[in-house]
Amino acid sequence: MHNGTSLTQFIIEEQRHIAGATGDFTSLLNDIVTACKVISHLVNHGALVGALGSAGTENVQGETQKKLDVLSNEVFIKSNEWAGHLAAMASEEMDAIYPIPAKYPRGKYLLTFDPLDGSSNIDVNVSVGTIFSILRCPGGGSEPTERDFLQAGTQQVAAGYALYGPSTMLVLTTGNGVNGFTLDQNIGEFILTHPRMQIPADTSEFAINMSNMRFWEPPVRRYIQECLDGKEGPRGKDFNMRWIASMVAEVHRILTRGGVFMYPMDSKMQAKGQGGKLRLLYEANPMSFIVEQAGGGAITGRERILDLQPESLHQRVPVILGSKNEVERILSYHQA
Numbered sequence: 001m002h003n004g005t006s007l008t009q010f011i012i013e014e015q016r017h018i019a020g021a022t023g024d025f026t027s028l029l030n031d032i033v034t035a036c037k038v039i040s041h042l043v044n045h046g047a048l049v050g051a052l053g054s055a056g057t058e059n060v061q062g063e064t065q066k067k068l069d070v071l072s073n074e075v076f077i078k079s080n081e082w083a084g085h086l087a088a089m090a091s092e093e094m095d096a097i098y099p100i101p102a103k104y105p106r107g108k109y110l111l112t113f114d115p116l117d118g119s120s121n122i123d124v125n126v127s128v129g130t131i132f133s134i135l136r137c138p139g140g141g142s143e144p145t146e147r148d149f150l151q152a153g154t155q156q157v158a159a160g161y162a163l164y165g166p167s168t169m170l171v172l173t174t175g176n177g178v179n180g181f182t183l184d185q186n187i188g189e190f191i192l193t194h195p196r197m198q199i200p201a202d203t204s205e206f207a208i209n210m211s212n213m214r215f216w217e218p219p220v221r222r223y224i225q226e227c228l229d230g231k232e233g234p235r236g237k238d239f240n241m242r243w244i245a246s247m248v249a250e251v252h253r254i255l256t257r258g259g260v261f262m263y264p265m266d267s268k269m270q271a272k273g274q275g276g277k278l279r280l281l282y283e284a285n286p287m288s289f290i291v292e293q294a295g296g297g298a299i300t301g302r303e304r305i306l307d308l309q310p311e312s313l314h315q316r317v318p319v320i321l322g323s324k325n326e327v328e329r330i331l332s333y334h335q336a
């Protein structure tokens with residue numbers, strides 16, 4: 001595929017290599033893309049469309065929802081519930097699964113999504129995103145259940161994210177590499193600008209929320225300390241640090257120039273009985289699929305994320321992903 005190809009064209013081409021894919025998959029992806037375009041408009045217009053501030057409600061994770069969390073969730077539901085490709089959806093902002101209402105036909109796919117990622121950055125005009133993952137519904141989709149969503153990340157048919165930054169981009173994998181598209185606001189179409197994205201195996205850049213340092217496990221503390229020791233330390237080279245607090249923006253930086261992103265397990269979360277910060281089904285799994293398809297690695301610290309068997313819809317896991325050699329080094333520190 002050459003630069004300048006539209007996303008619509010690209011999706012039709014991609015469908016050709018997916019076993020059993022019919023037009024359903026193509027138009028499902030197009031509906032998701034439409035939802036991201038609408039959310040991009042809301043993000044870009046912020047206060048002008050009343051999209052800033054708190055919604056005054058809490059989601060199942062006990063987090064205060066932002067207006068844009070709720071608005072983006074509604075946009076995703078409205079764009080994807082009517083066309084007959086889905087059996088059900090699941091979202092960060094909805095406690096239970098959302099079976100497609102009886103007034104619409106049901107289809108063979110399941111969609112999980114984080115409608116607005118990086119919510120703490122909305123009101124300060126820093127890049128945010130949307131993350132999504134597509135699964136097949138066991139049993140064809142007539143009576144979908146929560147259990148149907150609890151599939152290992154290796155079962156994903158496709159995954160992607162939209163990044164609402166200086167430009168709006170969409171990055172997608174269907175298991176055949178990773179491609180990035182930029183929204184041409186003039187024609188309202190995503191255009192292929194970043195074909196076959198690859199993550200460099202080595203890096204000198206790490207991303208972690210340092211304010212949690214005193215709660216980290218020894219392997220993570222050792223890895224970060226060695227990065228901070230730089231040239232004078234065992235790594236023999238200096239490292240730079242970044243933390244945007246929007247997972248989508250961190251992963252996009254890593255896809256573009258390498259790096260390692262870490263939201264590891266820590267004693268504060270353990271004390272709360274929490275399995276991590278980020279959610280397996282609609283953050284860790286789709287991002288791990290994309291990162292692995294771009295030549296990187298994605299682990300919990302001790303295991304490959306895509307091999308995990310999900311136990312619940314909003315399950316949280318530790319996430320360490322990015323440049324392959326760094327991720328393998330961090331894995332070895334956990335195994336040591």
Ligand SMILES: O=P(O)(O)OC[C@H]1O[C@](O)(COP(=O)(O)O)[C@@H](O)[C@@H]1O
Pocket residue numbers: 092114116117118119120209245246247248
């Ligand atoms: O506030 P912290 O500890 O920096 O955490 C930031 C992390 O939390 C998240 O914002 C969680 O995602 P949501 O905004 O979708 O809830 C990630 O995007 C980001 O990596």
Ligand SMILES: [Mg+2]
Pocket residue numbers: 114116117118247283
């Ligand atoms: Mg998120």
Ligand SMILES: [Mg+2]
Pocket residue numbers: 069092114115116117118119
């Ligand atoms: Mg979110």
